[in-house]
Every structure is written in structure tokens, then in C-alpha cells.
Amino acid sequence: MNLTLDIWRQKNTDTKGAFKTYAISNISEDMSFLEMLDVLNEQLVEKGEDPVHFDHDCREGICGSCNLFINGRAHGPNIKTAACQLHMRSFSDGDNITIEPWRASAFPVIKDLVVNRGAFDRIIQAGGYVSVNTGGVPDANEIPISKVKADQAFDSATCIACGACVAACKNASAMLFVSAKVSQLALLPQGQVERKTRVERMVAQMDAEGFGACTNTGACSIECPVGISQDNIARMNREYYSAKAKSDNLE
Amino acid sequence: MLLNSKIPEGPLTDKWTKHKFNIKLVNPANKRKYDIIVVGTGLAGASASASLAELGYNVKAFCFHDSPRRAHSIAAQGGINAAKNYQNDGDSVFRLFYDTIKGGDYRSREANVYRLAQVSVNIIDQCVAQGVPFAREYGGLLANRSFGGAQVSRTFYARGQTGQQLLLGAYSALSRQVANGKVQIFPRTEMLDLVKIDGKARGIVTRNLITGKIESHSAHAVILATGGYGNVFFLSTNAMGSNTTAAWRAHKRGALFANPCFTQIHPTCIPVSGDHQSKLTLMSESLRNDGRVWVPKAKGDKRKAKDIPDNERDYFLERKYPSFGNLVPRDVASRNAKEACDEGRGVGPTGLAVYLDFRDAIQRDGKNTIEAKYGNLFEMYEKITGQNPYEMPMMIYPAIHYTMGGLWVDYNLMTNIPGLYATGECNFSDHGANRLGASALMQGLADGYFVISYTIGDYLASIPIERINNDHPAFKEAEANVAGIITKLLIIKGTRTVDSFHKELGKVMWDYCGMARNAKGLKFAKEKIREIRAEFWNNVNVVGENEELNQTLEKALRVSDFLELGELMIDDALNREESCGGHFREEYQTEEGEAKRDDENFSYVAAWEYTGDNQPEALHKEALEFENVKLTQRSYK
Numbered sequence: 001m002n003l004t005l006d007i008w009r010q011k012n013t014d015t016k017g018a019f020k021t022y023a024i025s026n027i028s029e030d031m032s033f034l035e036m037l038d039v040l041n042e043q044l045v046e047k048g049e050d051p052v053h054f055d056h057d058c059r060e061g062i063c064g065s066c067n068l069f070i071n072g073r074a075h076g077p078n079i080k081t082a083a084c085q086l087h088m089r090s091f092s093d094g095d096n097i098t099i100e101p102w103r104a105s106a107f108p109v110i111k112d113l114v115v116n117r118g119a120f121d122r123i124i125q126a127g128g129y130v131s132v133n134t135g136g137v138p139d140a141n142e143i144p145i146s147k148v149k150a151d152q153a154f155d156s157a158t159c160i161a162c163g164a165c166v167a168a169c170k171n172a173s174a175m176l177f178v179s180a181k182v183s184q185l186a187l188l189p190q191g192q193v194e195r196k197t198r199v200e201r202m203v204a205q206m207d208a209e210g211f212g213a214c215t216n217t218g219a220c221s222i223e224c225p226v227g228i229s230q231d232n233i234a235r236m237n238r239e240y241y242s243a244k245a246k247s248d249n250l251e
Numbered sequence: 252m253l254l255n256s257k258i259p260e261g262p263l264t265d266k267w268t269k270h271k272f273n274i275k276l277v278n279p280a281n282k283r284k285y286d287i288i289v290v291g292t293g294l295a296g297a298s299a300s301a302s303l304a305e306l307g308y309n310v311k312a313f314c315f316h317d318s319p320r321r322a323h324s325i326a327a328q329g330g331i332n333a334a335k336n337y338q339n340d341g342d343s344v345f346r347l348f349y350d351t352i353k354g355g356d357y358r359s360r361e362a363n364v365y366r367l368a369q370v371s372v373n374i375i376d377q378c379v380a381q382g383v384p385f386a387r388e389y390g391g392l393l394a395n396r397s398f399g400g401a402q403v404s405r406t407f408y409a410r411g412q413t414g415q416q417l418l419l420g421a422y423s424a425l426s427r428q429v430a431n432g433k434v435q436i437f438p439r440t441e442m443l444d445l446v447k448i449d450g451k452a453r454g455i456v457t458r459n460l461i462t463g464k465i466e467s468h469s470a471h472a473v474i475l476a477t478g479g480y481g482n483v484f485f486l487s488t489n490a491m492g493s494n495t496t497a498a499w500r501a502h503k504r505g506a507l508f509a510n511p512c513f514t515q516i517h518p519t520c521i522p523v524s525g526d527h528q529s530k531l532t533l534m535s536e537s538l539r540n541d542g543r544v545w546v547p548k549a550k551g552d553k554r555k556a557k558d559i560p561d562n563e564r565d566y567f568l569e570r571k572y573p574s575f576g577n578l579v580p581r582d583v584a585s586r587n588a589k590e591a592c593d594e595g596r597g598v599g600p601t602g603l604a605v606y607l608d609f610r611d612a613i614q615r616d617g618k619n620t621i622e623a624k625y626g627n628l629f630e631m632y633e634k635i636t637g638q639n640p641y642e643m644p645m646m647i648y649p650a651i652h653y654t655m656g657g658l659w660v661d662y663n664l665m666t667n668i669p670g671l672y673a674t675g676e677c678n679f680s681d682h683g684a685n686r687l688g689a690s691a692l693m694q695g696l697a698d699g700y701f702v703i704s705y706t707i708g709d710y711l712a713s714i715p716i717e718r719i720n721n722d723h724p725a726f727k728e729a730e731a732n733v734a735g736i737i738t739k740l741l742i743i744k745g746t747r748t749v750d751s752f753h754k755e756l757g758k759v760m761w762d763y764c765g766m767a768r769n770a771k772g773l774k775f776a777k778e779k780i781r782e783i784r785a786e787f788w789n790n791v792n793v794v795g796e797n798e799e800l801n802q803t804l805e806k807a808l809r810v811s812d813f814l815e816l817g818e819l820m821i822d823d824a825l826n827r828e829e830s831c832g833g834h835f836r837e838e839y840q841t842e843e844g845e846a847k848r849d850d851e852n853f854s855y856v857a858a859w860e861y862t863g864d865n866q867p868e869a870l871h872k873e874a875l876e877f878e879n880v881k882l883t884q885r886s887y888k
């Protein structure tokens with residue numbers, strides 16, 4: 001198939017970016033979306049032009065590196081599909097495809113489609129863990145956990161931290177990301193001891209990073225490539241208010 | 252050079268306990284005076300960084316990813332082994348040890364493997380304490396499955412995303428230490444050289460991938476946890492960025508590279524669909540627990556799978572290996588699939604695929620049960636191929652997956668360069684000539700949580716506490732070396748893209764140093780690689796500059812190292828005139844076409860020493876001694 005691509009090009013954080021149009025032909029429907037970009041980049045390099053920079057690594061929807069805003073949607077047209085899992089059979093000959101980076105002030109553009117998502121790491125550093133050192137922990141089967149709870153915790157734990165939730169949200173809120181980690185640990189017995197301080201700290205860091213407020217539009221969950229549910233946000237709100245209510249927690 | 256594996260004396264079962272008692276300790280008050288560099292934040296690197304920081308050392312952790320959580324470990328699917336014997340099915344530390352040694356076709360060290368089996372149980376405890384949501388039974392206890400040819404159920408798993416959950420556990424421990432100020436993280440930073448002072452590893456030189464700045468970092472010890480080199484084949488199941496650069500640059504500074512030709516080919520990957528293919532996707536091996544592998548009996552049978560009646564199907568693994576059936580080890584399963592395709596019985600548009608069929612399992616257990624077990628894998632398959640595996644069998648073909656070879660390390664995980672350690676897939680240590688399923692995660696975490704935290708203290712306690720400034724001439728020399736390589740690449744401005752060279756190299760490696768190898772092919776490949784390398788340095792086109800995010804330059808640096816490593820792999824494969832595990836030399840096979848080892852002449856670790864650009868490498872041999880297992884011809888009949 002033959003396609004027209006409008007791609008956001010931006011030299012670096014301090015330079016203004018703009019769309020540039022590229023025509024590309026002979027794209028097979030078995031190609032992945034990123035392979036289509038590989039083809040474009042090979043052609044650009046052959047012409048001595050700088051290829052389109054984008055983050056990617058696993059190319060199977062698990063590392064959370066890829067972050068393309070395709071035709072106005074985070075990760076493109078298919079639900080529960082990361083950009084790297086998208087295949088060209090989802091497009092048709094003659095299509096015009098717009099490709100942009102995540103747009104959020106907490107995710108500054110580094111170059112072209114590559115953004116800085118360091119804010120997510122800092123939110124986890126604020127409390128997204130159970131404080132255990134290596135060694136000296138109980139035997140694994142001394143902590144029985146109901147399968148239902150374990151499965152729920154697992155569902156929350158599958159977040160890949162790609163940032164699609166932020167990109168999809170008109171307020172650029174990071175609530176889905178933060179609530180997924182808060183939920184996972186709030187559901188598990190291991191997470192109980194630090195349950196209150198964790199949610200307070202993580203939310204405080206989220207606010208400090210400049211993410212927007214949540215107005216429950218649900219776009220985050222719809223665009224999430226691994227289907228993290230909006231229930232996590234409700235749970236985090238409960239966790240947060242109950243922590244705040246008896247704030248014996250933060251200094 | 253004398254290779255001293257430093258295996259402790261005494262009976263196998265006591266070695267590690269005794270060793271931990273005998274090694275020197277660093278005084279707790281002094282730990283904060285030592286700096287440790289950890290390159291890599293996958294399972295091996297993140298676990299080591301967190302554990303060392305918890306002990307009080309200052310850790311600097313580096314990764315080329317934008318976040319430590321994106322390391323290739325995140326993609327591991329099937330599970331992690333541990334000798335817990337929770338299922339009461341006869342597992343034990345000794346059995347896990349034995350299976351690993353045998354599975355590795357007797358080309359690994361008994362002492363290392365035994366220790367691995369011992370600490371495997373602690374790993375599960377640790378991960379559960381961190382909140383890793385492993386699969387559970389209704390009673391609330393942990394579930395297990397049997398995996399990759401094991402006859403006991405010792406594999407712990409978190410649906411098909413075990414690597415993700417384990418890595419996120421290690422990443423959370425790491426993040427906690429960042430918050431505590433004990434770990435400093437350098438994301439999007441690539442190590443490009445190792446710095447040695449007085450023969451000891453004292454730091455690294457890195458490139459900031461956003462600004463291009465070349466920087467020096469000094470420390471008392473350096474740990475490389477930079478993963479495997481499967482991407483030398485271009486197409487593999489590894490993440491796109493996985494590379495050999497850190498290990499290779501250390502090799503060029505004197506670290507020995509062991510058993511480079513031991514690479515693992517995984518039998519269940521989605522077949523190649525065309526020239527555009529950028530990587531291959533693994534379908535977890537756990538699928539072989541319920542899926543049956545077959546091809547049509549007749550050559551060139553183009554009927555749809557469902558139109559081929561049972562008596563015209565060849566379930567070749569079940570036929571040839573009645574006791575292990577579809578669960579034979581990876582090397583055996585892969586080779587048999589290749590054979591079937593070579594005979595013209597392959598399926599799919601390219602003929603390079605075999606079926607993995609769930610029809611019978613679905614009939615037996617119901618669609619819901621199969622979905623609960625493999626739902627996400629089936630979804631993944633459908634996303635990539637557009638085909639529904641509940642209705643038609645999957646098509647699979649072997650692909651490069653894992654590299655058993657790597658930097659040579661002793662029992663303490665130290666390379667032959669004092670103060671330089673290698674952990675996880677980056678070292679060669681525990682899997683011999685073939686790794687069992689679910690054992691890489693185990694090894695990475697064993698190394699990082701439970702081994703290096705002890706053994707590094709022994710070394711640190713023996714060296715002066717003074718820091719070395721990073722303006723020492725050795726750092727300047729390494730910086731100049733790195734800058735020189737980059738400049739050289741940028742000025743060529745030839746006519747071919749980096750990827751075109753990488754693909755060309757990959758094809759040579761796959762054709763001549765892949766599933767089956769022979770002397771003639773290997774010699775041809777060696778010449779070919781030299782030609783490709785020469786052309787690369789004359790005709791590659793690296794656009795852009797150093798002082799910016801430049802993914803073309805990143806790739807070029809990595810490919811330049813693959814072009815050298817590839818030749819060493821060929822040399823190693825040529826040298827090893829036997830077949831063992833993943834290394835199948837066509838000249839050395841049994842009458843039934845199975846791998847034929849030569850224990851008399853090749854029961855050693857081949858450790859290669861770099862001797863200069865375009866010079867033949869020097870081979871050093873570490874003899875393998877087996878006191879606790881009897882060497883047998885592996886048989887899975």
C-alpha cells in the first residue's frame with residue numbers, strides 16, 4: 001500500500017517542532033507500524049537525512065518504550081494494542097497517517113517523537129515499593145493470598161508505564177499510572193504496612209511533576225495498551241482520602 | 252594465562268556456605284566509602300544495585316533505556332525456576348542442579364550450578380516479599396507449572412509476564428534506594444569503554460545519549476549486567492537495543508570471552524514474514540505443555556491444517572521422543588523443526604514453519620481453561636499474524652533467543668580483570684551449552700540478589716579505600732579512544748545504512764553459525780564477516796552528529812562491535828569439534844542424528860583473549876571437572 005505520513009519533527013527540547021510530510025510506498029500489511037517507520041528511516045538515511053527518532057525496544061507491547069500518537073490516538077486505532085503491536089493491516093492504501101509524540105508538559109520532547117518520561121520513575125521512587133531488603137524475608141508460602149486478590153493485584157501490576165494514559169487525557173493526568181501501582185500494593189498483604197504513606201507520597205510527587213487533575217473522562221483506560229481499569233483510580237481516591245483522614249503518616 | 256575458577260574446596264553441598272564464611276567482609280562503617288558501578292538495570296543489574304545499596308555501598312547504575320524498568324528482562328514470559336518442592340513431586344536442590352547440568356550438556360561448572368539451585372529458593376521468597384504477584388492456587392499458596400523439559404513442576408510464573416513482574420519487583424527495590432540516596436541512576440547513558448588502572452577495573456566511559464557528551468565515572472569496582480548478544484544475528488527474540496558493546500569493550504580491555512558459540516535457539520517463535528522483519532517474537536515455551544507440534548507427513552502438502560487428517564500428520568517430537576514428547580529441550584525441538592522443514596514438510600507461505608496445535612487440548616480441557624492459561628499469548632499471536640490460534644494451529648519456527656556464552660567469570664562472578672564482574676546473561680557461567688527454560692531469570696536474580704552482594708565484599712576489603720579521580724590519565728585515554736571511534740564512524744558518510752550491514756551479518760551468522768554448523772561453512776563465514784566488516788568501516792553512512800540524540804550513531808557503535816564478536820563466535824564454533832547443546836556441528840552426530848559430545852577432548856570452557864585488532868584471539872581452556880554427576884549422552888527418548 002501507499003501512504004502519506006505527517007510526522008512531528010523537532011530537533012531538540014529547545015527548538016520548535018513542526019509536521020513534515022513523507023510519502024511512502026510498497027508497505028505490506030504484514031509489517032508492524034514500527035517496521036513501516038524503519039522502512040521510511042532507511043530511505044531517509046540513504047538520502048543523507050536524519051531519520052525520524054522514536055523510542056522502542058521490545059516491539060511486543062511489554063517494555064513501554066514506544067509512545068506514538070497516531071491519528072489523534074495514543075498508540076493508534078486499535079484498543080489494547082501498543083504502537084509496536086499495531087500492524088499495517090489496520091490501515092488502507094492511500095491513508096494519511098499523522099504521527100505525533102505524547103503531548104504533556106510533564107513529558108518534554110527530547111527529539112522528534114522521543115519524550116522524557118522520567119517523571120514516572122520519580123513517582124515510583126516516592127513510594128511505589130514495599131520496603132524490604134534482600135534476605136531475611138519469610139518463606140514465600142507463609143504469605144497466603146487469595147487467588148482473587150492476587151489476580152486483581154496482577155491486573156494492576158501489568159502497567160507498562162508507556163504514558164498513553166497521560167497522552168490520552170485532556171488534562172494530562174497521570175492518575176491511571178499512579179493508581180495502578182497504589183492498587184497493586186494496597187491489595188496485597190505485603191503492601192499494608194506502608195499503605196497510607198505510599199499513596200500520600202506518590203500523589204504528592206505526581207502533583208509536583210506537573211501532571212493535570214483527573215476529571216474522570218475515562219480516556220486513559222480506553223487508550224491503555226494493557227487495559228488498566230479505571231477502577232484503580234477510584235480505589236486510589238479511597239486510599240488517598242482515608243490516608244489523609246487519619247494523617248499520622250507524612251511528616 | 253592461568254584460569255583460576257576459585258571454586259571452593261569441600262563437598263558440593265557445603266561449598267557456598269563455607270565460602271560465604273571464609274570470604275572477607277567490609278566493615279559496615281566503611282561500606283559507604285566504596286563506590287560501585289553497575290552497568291545494566293535488567294534483572295541482574297537492578298537486583299545487584301538494590302542489594303549493594305542496601306548494604307551501604309554507593310551505587311551508580313547505568314542503562315541505555317529511558318528508564319531502568321524497560322530492560323529486556325521485562326519481556327520474559329514463561330517463568331522462573333526454584334527448587335521449592337512446593338508440589339511435593341520430588342524436586343530438590345540436587346535435582347534442579349542435576350537437570351541444569353544435564354540440560355547444559357555437561358559444559359558448565361558443578362559448583363556454580365549447585366549454588367544457583369541452592370539460592371533459587373531464596374529468590375521466590377524475596378520476590379513475594381516485594382509484592383510480585385505470582386500465580387496462586389485457590390487456597391492462596393503459590394502455583395507452579397512444569398516448563399521446558401523438566402519432569403517436576405518447579406516453575407513460578409505470573410501469567411505470561413513473569414519477567415515483567417520480576418523486573419518491576421527489582422526496579423521497585425532499586426527505586427527505593429534511589430529515594431534513599433544510595434543509588435544514582437544514569438538512564439539513556441551507554442557505556443562505551445572500561446577503564447583499568449594498575450590492572451584493576453576502576454571505572455567506565457559513557458556517552459550521554461541525549462547530549463552526546465562523553466563522560467568518565469570512577470569506582471572501586473564495576474559490574475557488567477548488560478545482557479546477551481543474540482542480536483548479532485539481527486533477527487532474534489531479543490529487544491531491539493540488546494547489544495554486546497559493554498561486554499565487548501571490556502573484552503578488548505582484557506576480559507576473556509567464554510564459549511561465544513553457545514547460543515540458544517528457541518523452538519517456538521513466530522516465523523519470519525518478509526524482508527522488513529525487524530525482530531522475532533517468542534511464543535512462550537509453556538505452550539508446548541498443551542500444544543502438539545506437527546507437520547504433514549507428505550512433502551509440499553498445501554492443504555489447510557484442519558483438512559489434514561490425523562493419520563497424515565507427523566507429530567515428530569512425540570514420535571521420536573516418546574518419553575519427553577513435545578517437552579524435549581529447546582535445542583532438540585529446534586533442530587527437529589529445522590529438519591522437518593529442510594525435508595520440504597514445512598508449512599505456511601515460506602515453508603519455514605511447523606504447527607503448534609491446541610485442538611486436542613481445547614477438546615480435552617475446554618476453551619476456557621486454555622484461555623486462562625495462555626490467553627495473553629494467543630492474543631499476542633493474533634495481533635502479529637492476524638490469525639486466531641483457537642481455530643487454527645499456530646505456526647512457529649525456531650529463532651535466536653539467548654546466549655549462554657559471555658564474559659568469563661570465576662566462582663565469585665569476577666572476570667579475569669580484578670574488580671570487573673559480570674552477572675546475568677552477560678556472563679557465561681551457569682548454563683553450559685544449553686539453557687533450560689525459566690533458568691535465566693533465576694540466574695540473573697541469583698547473581699544480583701544473593702551472590703555478588705557477598706563476593707564483591709571479599710574483593711573490596713582487599714583494595715585501598717581511596718577513590719581515584721576521573722581525571723586520571725587512564726580515563727582521558729579511554730575518553731579519547733571512544734571519541735576516536737565516534738569520529739571515525741561519523742566521517743565515513745558512505746552509501747550503506749547501518750541496518751543493511753547488520754542484516755547482512757545476521758544472515759551469515761544464521762546460515763553458518765545457527766542451528767547447524769560445519770567446518771566448511773564456518774570458514775566461509777569467517778571470510779565473509781571480515782569482508783562485511785571492512786566494507787562497514789569504508790562505506791557505512793552514519794548521518795547526524797555526536798552532540799545530539801542520534802539513534803543511527805547508537806546503532807552503528809553496536810553493530811561495529813557485533814561485527815567483531817561474530818568472527819569470534821565463528822572461531823569458537825570451529826574450534827569446538829564436537830556437538831553439544833545448542834552447538835550442533837554436523838560432522839559430529841550420533842547415528843540417530845543427535846548431538847555427539849567429545850568429553851575427552853572438549854570438556855572445557857573455551858575462554859578467548861583479545862590480542863589486537865584483526866589478530867587471531869588466544870584460546871585459554873578451563874577444564875571442567877565432574878565429581879557429582881556422571882556424564883551421559885543426553886537422551887530424551
Ligand SMILES: Cc1cc2nc3c(=O)[nH]c(=O)nc-3n(C[C@H](O)[C@H](O)[C@H](O)COP(=O)(O)OP(=O)(O)OC[C@H]3O[C@@H](n4cnc5c(N)ncnc54)[C@H](O)[C@@H]3O)c2cc1C
Nearest residue numbers: 291292293294295315324329330442478675676689691692
Ligand atoms: C522473549 C524472551 C522471553 C524470555 N523468557 C524467559 C523466561 O520465561 N524465563 C527465563 O528464565 N528467561 C527468559 N528469557 C531470558 C531472560 O529474559 C534474559 O536472559 C534475562 O532477562 C537477561 O537479564 P539481564 O539482567 O542479564 O539483562 P537485560 O535484561 O538484557 O538487561 C540489560 C541491561 O543492560 C543495559 N545495557 C546494555 N548495554 C549497555 C551499555 N553499553 N551501557 C549501559 N547500559 C547497557 C540495558 O539498558 C539493560 O538495562 C527470555 C528472553 C526473551 C528474549
Ligand code: FES
Nearest residue numbers: 057059064066084
Ligand atoms: S516497544 Fe516495547 S512496548 Fe512497544
